[in-house]
Amino acid sequence: MAGRPRSIDREKVLDAAEAIVAQTGAASLSFEAVAKAADITKSGVQYCFGTKENLIRSMIQRWGESFDRDVMERIGADRSARSIIRGHLEATRDSDEAEYSRSAVMMTALLQRPDQVAASREWYTSRLSGLDMTKKADRDAALAFLAGEGAFMLRTLGLIDLDEAQWNALFADMLSIVR
Amino acid sequence: MAGRPRSIDREKVLDAAEAIVAQTGAASLSFEAVAKAADITKSGVQYCFGTKENLIRSMIQRWGESFDRDVMERIGADRSARSIIRGHLEATRDSDEAEYSRSAVMMTALLQRPDQVAASREWYTSRLSGLDMTKKADRDAALAFLAGEGAFMLRTLGLIDLDEAQWNALFADMLSIVR
């Protein structure tokens, strides 16, 4: 029993939601705002995602999977902790202006109940789980990872100003640590 | 012409606001919630701070000044960029559980319009402004600073799990870089 064919592209809706958060802040993320940005109706958004919590969950999930694919493509067969961190750093380094969706998504999640970030928590924790923090070499890798995250967050949030040369130089330093 | 004496403690109101953000998220920060937590009325909060934007601005300002005092106490007469970063790292390292107000305040600001962070922007930028990023030694200091910020943010946001031994070991590494 197939009914009316789908005319709303979920991906486009998620794009619109990300754009709203990135441009006007997570506070202004609403069904109505997303609908207007995606050029559909508020009810259409609700029909596609049900609740706002589910919309946010979808945003997180899509971005996490996307970033993971990027990381895995960069590293080869070597799936060690240090290798994954290296891929993570490279992916972060190359994230262009338009791809600030990551921080946008994080902000959105954190805006809601703090425990909403549980999904991303596993994602982040896994990055460090393979390291033995009692060993200096592994701590160095963790330090490089944390520096990359700090640089990324502070820059995407507009809290520090790094031009491209500084950005690349810093990530080159981080990558030389994990290699 | 002195009128009715003040009975509301602004500091207590700010404490309540921080606690709300830290515990239930920035989304639930409202005059009414703050009033209830501070055991006064919604109108009292409004009278003290005028607008919500001003309340948030007050939160940011108070925390920034508090953290700066902490940093300046830790470093002596040496006000070089590296010395300030060292003090910053130490202050971050010693920030106890109860003093998660920093991330709480940041989240609150970022929740509003993104340009709301302009005040904090200057604060962060000044941390790196004294460094010459073309010199490896200065980049190392910047890297340590960024690692500290990354560790702090990810931990306060509940995205990574570091026990006290790991936390202290990482900050010891960072501090050894800037010294």
Next chain:
DNA sequence: TCCATTTCAATACGGTCGTATTTATATCGA
């Protein structure tokens, strides 16, 4: 063709929020 079904739009509703307005309370100078 007609009905079941899926998809989405229209509309409505209860709740909360920030703020404006009005009222009450407490102090000091005259």
Next chain:
DNA sequence: TCGATATAAATACGACCGTATTGAAATGGA
């Protein structure tokens, strides 16, 4: 004591939000 004034509470208002409900449009099978 009596305004004038500063402080805070009470109340009200308009806007927006998330969601529930209802209705319309488009498909396929009987």
